[in-house]
Amino acid sequence: MTAQRTLFEKIWDTHLVAQPGGRSPIIYIDLHLVHEVTSPQVFEGLRVAGRKVRQPLRTVATVDHNVPTEPRGTPITDVIAARQIAALQANCREFGVRLFDMDSPEQGIVHVIGPELGLTQPGMTIVCGDSHTSTHGAFGALAFGIGTSEVEHVLATQCLAQQTPKTMKIDVRGRLADGVTAKDLALGIIGQIGTDGATGHVIEYAGEAVRALSMEGRMTLCNMSIEAGARAGMVAPDETTFAYVKGKRFAPRDAEWESAVNYWRSLPTDPGASFDKVVDIDATQLCPFVTWGTNPGMVAPVTGRVPEVASLKEADRRATELALQYMGLEPGKRIEDIDVDRVFIGSCTNSRIEDLRAAARVAKGRHVSPKVRAMVVPGSQSVKRAAEAEGLHKIFLEAGFEWRESGCSMCLGMNPDILQPGERCASTSNRNFEGRQGRGGRTHLVSPMMAAAAAIAGHFTDIRNWKFQ
Amino acid sequence: MNPFRIHRGRVAPLDRVNVDTDQIIPKQFLKRIERTGFGEFVFYDWRFSADGKKSSDFILDEPRYQGASILVAGRNFGCGSSREHAVWALADFGFRAVISSSFADIFANNSTKNGFLTVQLGEMEVAELMRRAREMDDYNVTIDLEQCAVRDDAGFRATFPIDEFVRHCLLNGLDDIGLTLQHEEEIAAYEARHPAIEQTSDLRPRTSDLGPQTSDLRPKTSPTAEV
Numbered sequence: 166m167t168a169q170r171t172l173f174e175k176i177w178d179t180h181l182v183a184q185p186g187g188r189s190p191i192i193y194i195d196l197h198l199v200h201e202v203t204s205p206q207v208f209e210g211l212r213v214a215g216r217k218v219r220q221p222l223r224t225v226a227t228v229d230h231n232v233p234t235e236p237r238g239t240p241i242t243d244v245i246a247a248r249q250i251a252a253l254q255a256n257c258r259e260f261g262v263r264l265f266d267m268d269s270p271e272q273g274i275v276h277v278i279g280p281e282l283g284l285t286q287p288g289m290t291i292v293c294g295d296s297h298t299s300t301h302g303a304f305g306a307l308a309f310g311i312g313t314s315e316v317e318h319v320l321a322t323q324c325l326a327q328q329t330p331k332t333m334k335i336d337v338r339g340r341l342a343d344g345v346t347a348k349d350l351a352l353g354i355i356g357q358i359g360t361d362g363a364t365g366h367v368i369e370y371a372g373e374a375v376r377a378l379s380m381e382g383r384m385t386l387c388n389m390s391i392e393a394g395a396r397a398g399m400v401a402p403d404e405t406t407f408a409y410v411k412g413k414r415f416a417p418r419d420a421e422w423e424s425a426v427n428y429w430r431s432l433p434t435d436p437g438a439s440f441d442k443v444v445d446i447d448a449t450q451l452c453p454f455v456t457w458g459t460n461p462g463m464v465a466p467v468t469g470r471v472p473e474v475a476s477l478k479e480a481d482r483r484a485t486e487l488a489l490q491y492m493g494l495e496p497g498k499r500i501e502d503i504d505v506d507r508v509f510i511g512s513c514t515n516s517r518i519e520d521l522r523a524a525a526r527v528a529k530g531r532h533v534s535p536k537v538r539a540m541v542v543p544g545s546q547s548v549k550r551a552a553e554a555e556g557l558h559k560i561f562l563e564a565g566f567e568w569r570e571s572g573c574s575m576c577l578g579m580n581p582d583i584l585q586p587g588e589r590c591a592s593t594s595n596r597n598f599e600g601r602q603g604r605g606g607r608t609h610l611v612s613p614m615m616a617a618a619a620a621i622a623g624h625f626t627d628i629r630n631w632k633f634q
Numbered sequence: 635m636n637p638f639r640i641h642r643g644r645v646a647p648l649d650r651v652n653v654d655t656d657q658i659i660p661k662q663f664l665k666r667i668e669r670t671g672f673g674e675f676v677f678y679d680w681r682f683s684a685d686g687k688k689s690s691d692f693i694l695d696e697p698r699y700q701g702a703s704i705l706v707a708g709r710n711f712g713c714g715s716s717r718e719h720a721v722w723a724l725a726d727f728g729f730r731a732v733i734s735s736s737f738a739d740i741f742a743n744n745s746t747k748n749g750f751l752t753v754q755l756g757e758m759e760v761a762e763l764m765r766r767a768r769e770m771d772d773y774n775v776t777i778d779l780e781q782c783a784v785r786d787d788a789g790f791r792a793t794f795p796i797d798e799f800v801r802h803c804l805l806n807g808l809d810d811i812g813l814t815l816q817h818e819e820e821i822a823a824y825e826a827r828h829p830a831i832e833q834t835s836d837l838r839p840r841t842s843d844l845g846p847q848t849s850d851l852r853p854k855t856s857p858t859a860e861v
Contacts, residue, residue, distance in 0.1 A: 183820040188799040191814055193824050203717065205667035216811075220825075231665065245665040252667050296716040296740060310740055312718035313669075314747030322814045324821055328797055330739075360652055361710040361736055394713060396739050460652050460713075484651050577715075579661050586684060598656040598714060600679045 169438035171332050172401050173367045176307045176432070180290050182324055189326040195289040197319050198275045199226040199262065201253040202579070203294030207317040208256035218260045219323045225284060226257050227265040229274045230579045234542050234569035237267060246580065260320075273545020273571045276300040276513035280384065281547050283413025287402035287429040292319055297513045297595065298397075299390040303383035304410070305402035305432050307367070310391065330367045330396045331441040337372035339449040344629040346523070347382035348515060348593070348612035350374065351389035352454040354446060356464040363395035366442060369434060370400050374448035380409040381519035388514045389595055392461040401433035455500050455625050456597045456610040458488035463597070467615065467627045471498045491599050492607050493587070500625050503609070507590040508539035508620035509602070510566075510613055512576035515593035516544030518551045520613040524593075525557040527617035530634050533565035534623030540567040540582070542574040566620065578603045591619035636749040637807035641730045642776040643703030646694055647767040651708035655720040655741060658712070664719055672719055673726030694727075704775060706733040706763045711752075712741025721748050731777050733784065735760045746800050749807060753777060753784060759792045766790065779805055 170178070180192040197220075204226070211217065218224055231246040233239060241247040250267070257264035265271045271278060276297055279285040285301045291308035292298060294316040301308035311325070319325055335354060341347075355362070368390050370383075378386065383400045390398025400406075407426055410416045417425040453467045463485075465471065474485050474496045489496060494503070510516070510524050521543065533539045541561050543549035549571055552558055558568045575582040576594035584590055584606025593616050597608040611619065614628045663675040681692045693699060705724070711734040712720060721744045724732070731751035742752045755763070766786065767773045775786045779801060784792045803810060814821075 182824045183817045185817070187802070188813070189797070191817055191820075193821070193828070202664050206669045209667070214811075243665075249665050249667055294716060296714065310716040312716055312721070312740060312744035312747065314718060314744065318811050318814065321811050322821065323825075324814050324817075326799075326810055326814055328800075360713055361738070364710070364736060364739060391714075394710065394738060460654070480651070483649075487650070577656075577661050579664065596654075596656070596714060598654045600660055601656050604660075604679055604684055 169435040171434040171438045171440060172305060172369055172399055172432055173307060173332055174438070176288055176290065177329070179288070180307075189328050191324050191326050192290060193324055194292050194319050195223060196279070196284055196291045197224045197323075198279055198291065198293035198298070199224060199253075199316070200230055200275050200293070200295065201228045201249045202230045203313050203316060204256065205249060205252045206313050207320060208252075208260065210317045211260070211320060214321075216321045218262060218320045221261040221263070223323060224262045224320065225265070225279075226253060226262050227272055227275050227278055228253060228267055229272075230573045230577065232267055232570075232572040233580050234572050234574050234582055237570055243581070270546050273547065274513045274516065274573055276384075276388065277516060277544030277548065280304065280380070280409070281413065281545060283410055283416035286410060286416065286425070287406060288432050292325065296391045297388050299395065300384050300388040300513055302387040302390065302397050302399040303380060304406055305399060305429065307397055307399065309397040331365050333363055333366040333368045333395070333442040333444065334440040335368055335370050335444045335446060337370065337374040337446045337448050339374060339447055340377060341374050341448050341451060342629070344453060344614065345451050346612040346614065347378055347385040348389075349451055349454050350446075350448065351386050351392070352456065352461065352464045352610060353451045354444075355389065355393045355462045356454065357446070358393055358444060360392060360460050360462040361394040363390065363393040366395055368393070368395045368398040369440070370398060371434075372446075372448070375400055376403065379519055380405060381517045384517065385514055385520075389461070392595055402429045403433075453612060453615050453628055455615065456608075457492065457494060457500065458485065459491055459597055459599050461595065461597060461610060463488055464610075465500055467500050467625055469500055471496055471500070473497050493589075501627065502624065504589065504624045505537060505591045505609070505619050506588045507584060508533075508537060508616050509542070509575040509590055509592040509594065510540070510616050511542030511544065511574050512592075512594035513544065513573070514595045515613050516542060516548065518548050520593065521548065521552045521557050522555070524613040524617040525560045526633055527614050527628065527631065528564040528566060528621065529560050531564055531621045533620045537620050537623055538567075539565065539620035540569055540575070542569045542582070543571050545571045564621070575602050577601060584608075591616045591625065635747070635807045635809060638730065638749050638751050638779050638804045640776065640778045640780065641703065642774055643730060644699065644701055645704045645706055645763065645767040645773050645775055646699040646702035647764045648693060648705055648707040649764055652710045652713055653707055654714035655712055655717050656714055658720040659717065659723040663723075664717060669722055670726060672723035673728070676723040676727045698771065701728065703728055703730045704733065704777065705729050705731070706760060706767060708760075709735045709757065711737050713738040716740045716744070718744040718747070721745050721750050725750050733760060733763060746804060747810070749804060751777060751779065751804065753794050755784065755792050755794055762790065
């Protein structure tokens with residue numbers, strides 16, 4: 166007798182290697198993505214213990230967090246960043262791990278290149294020493310971020326000992342309106358369930374609005390799962406998924422493609438399978454969102470206002486007061502009255518070709534406000550080439566946006582792209598934590614269209630009221 | 635890994651919710667390639683002004699909390715980035731444990747790999763510890779992992795839940811890579827049943843992906859430069 170199982174349970178069961186009594190289950194990891202920041206200590210650990218990388222062919226590395234987004238020939242002036250990048254290069258050579266290096270035509274943010282190379286496939290287990298690994302769940306893979314010790318564990322064993330997570334279904338009924346994107350859906354969900362609303366759970370996003378999303382949209386949605394505290398986020402694979410994966414460099418081919426698709430069709434959650442928790446979201450009630458505080462759950466509709474502190478419960482009041490103090494905002498201020506100094510379009514959340522198309526549609530024939538500095542950072546070299554082939558870079562440049570090389574960039578400011586103290590930024594990234602984009606910098610999370618519109622208007626503005634050429 | 639059995643130490647209260655790992659160890663310190671030396675940078679932006687001078691008002695720098703080894707903080711501690719550097723920084727600063735009503739998953743996982751304990755108590759219990767740490771001089775508690783209990787000298791008693799395997803590893807300071815490798819036969823059997831990706835697709839490295847690349851695009855600075 167087989168019980169009705171969820172997408173997560175099917176993948177989990179398939180990857181169980183051992184269930185030692187009294188211990189956490191050991192699961193097999195199909196794909197391990199590695200970047201320069203969370204790996205140097207790991208290779209040193211392997212060296213000290215005399216261990217090798219068990220499955221170099223299931224391990225893929227790139228450089229993204231530290232890389233400057235200046236033209237690639239420019240020397241790296243940050244000595245420590247250069248040392249970390251050099252360490253990854255040396256480690257990959259020593260341990261036989263494939264590296265998409267700075268000069269590779271396929272370099273990019275690790276969560277952008279995995280899918281576009283076809284490394285990310287439905288039904289896989291995927292880990293990376295980066296919390297936004299949840300992105301890959303968009304393909305119906307079980308993908309989650311791990312710390313450095315677990316990176317070492319996976320390199321040495323290709324396995325992880327993991328406590329079994331709980332399951333949560335987020336059922337998104339109805340359709341998103343024009344101008345309301347996957348990013349707004351993600352922010353709307355986090356605003357509703359909170360930044361720890363899904364702690365300990367793997368989310369499966371389901372419902373009409375999720376099915377209607379492109380792969381890029383699903384990646385944006387799954388990417389933000391960690392901001393709700395989730396272990397992972399997933400979307401069941403369907404024709405949209407298969408069409409995206411087909412023909413990618415590492416995707417199965419010919420007869421293997423047919424058998425892979427047959428397997429992938431068996432993955433979606435069985436009717437009647439149960440979840441530990443279910444959350445219902447009405448897509449038709451969602452609108453473009455803007456965060457006003459210092460975590461992604463502090464969010465308001467663009468037509469709304471910064472909250473009145475007096476109306477809040479004691480526990481929330483203190484956190485809100487601290488956030489508003491940091492953000493330099495008055496309670497009750499209209500969101501559309503908030504001016505911005507900087508705009509960042511990029512990050513593993515929103516730097517794919519569809520995101521750039523959406524932003525370019527807004528920018529076309531318009532100009533960035535003279536008081537705003539705006540930059541567009543494609544997620545990968547491949548996205549950059551695709552955008553340039555479509556002429557998007559010309560639209561951005563003519564509108565006064567900077568057009569840069571690929572990398573994580575100002576999402577976390579490990580490279581020279583940072584906010585100055587007090588600067589206010591409309592950002593398509595994923596975290597508005599204090600100092601995330603630069604010490605004293607003030608981040609407001611928005612969709613790519615909303616970011617482009619803020620760049621042009623000089624303040625937040627409701628994209629639903631805009632007319633396009 | 636150092637075992638954690640029973641620890642008694644001074645308590646420092648950090649009365650904030652959603653303390654994220656960007657706050658615990660800001661990004662500019664993530665470029666080190668060692669596991670050590672992060673302690674002086676813990677909560678950097680809260681403890682130091684932009685020009686690197688110590689700002690006096692952060693709670694950990696108050697004289698009465700010097701030498702604290704137990705941090706008590708608001709819910710959802712350690713949310714955000716997966717950076718294990720957050721645990722390294724707290725441990726290197728001198729902490730052995732954090733007490734909160736909830737922890738982000740990755741932070742809690744990372745802690746267990748470093749002999750660092752995340753103690754989950756009820757919200758009221760955390761609030762009470764926070765109050766005692768603020769109001770009582772040299773406030774100490776004992777965290778007893780053998781009994782899964784927290785107690786002080788003034789009548790506070792609470793127990794906390796913890797995964798039995800995690801507890802076992804912490805009590806004995808076990809390296810879990812070694813434990814997993816005890817299952818070599820099962821791992822090999824799994825790999826035999828599930829052929830590696832390169833056998834079903836073109837995952838073999840192309841020559842252009844491996845080995846020395848064109849030198850003119852490498853970082854120009856010396857890889858051995860001092861931090």
